Amino acid sequence: MGDRQVRAVRRLLTESLDGERRGRDPVAAAGAVVARLGRPPELLELITELADGSGDPEDSARLSYRHVLGFDKLLLAGVGSRHMLRVHLWHAGGGGTGADDIHNHRSTLASHIVRGRLGMELYEARDDGEGVEANRYEESLAEGSADWLLEPAGRARLRLTHTGHYAAGSTYALPAHTLHRAWCETDEPTVTLFLETGGGRRRHTDVFTTAGPHAGAVAKQPLDVPGYLAALNGLAELLKDT
DSSP: OOOHHHHHHHHHHHHHHSSOOTTOOHHHHHHHHHHHHTSHHHHHHHHHHHHTTOSOHHHHHHTOEEOTTSEEEEEEEEETTTEEEEEEEEOTTOOOTTTTOEEOOSSEEEEEEEESEEEEEEEEEESSSOSEEEEEEEEEEOTTSOOEEEEEEEEEEEEEEEEEEEETTOEEEEOTTOEEEEEEOSSSOEEEEEEEEOSSOOSOEEEEESSSOOOSEEOOOOOOHHHHHHHHHHHHHHHHTO
């Protein structure tokens, strides 16, 4: 069973993102990597290889699940905890319990829209009374599991600073602290290639909601290996029509 594509992806992530290169912008570098790997022919080749059982399907299935923001999150390749390359499969009208939450991330992120279209809003926290009032939480991962823990952290006000619409072929990249919200804008499934990268990850993320209190913990339900491979095969079929 070959894993040529998996090894090539890991090598590209390491060569492009590791080390201290003079003048290198890590956010721009992450965007360039997902734009390169997200071209449908190349991505289809990688997913087809993984769907045949290459790589480490047991570990990848364990880190693949339905996200509370309403998309399927499938791990494709990783380099330790520094770089995690995933596919996000967004379903029209498939918003999860946190679909309207505004949040940031533990590390630099980049996303390439492979198929469909995403909408996204950017926000900033305000202390001058402007913006919409929201409940704030600090979200972390439970020890011994990958469940989300949400600790209330008071109230906050957020101001919308930007609204964007990203069609297939578009790429965006954001620093870890950037507050944002994203959603699927098409009736057909939207596919994005998503990269989290960086060794100095934040211990928690910030989550803001205007929809009322959140539960203190949200369980992740990882896929089993057959479910993971089936999801990859379904994704490959989608990409063949792209």
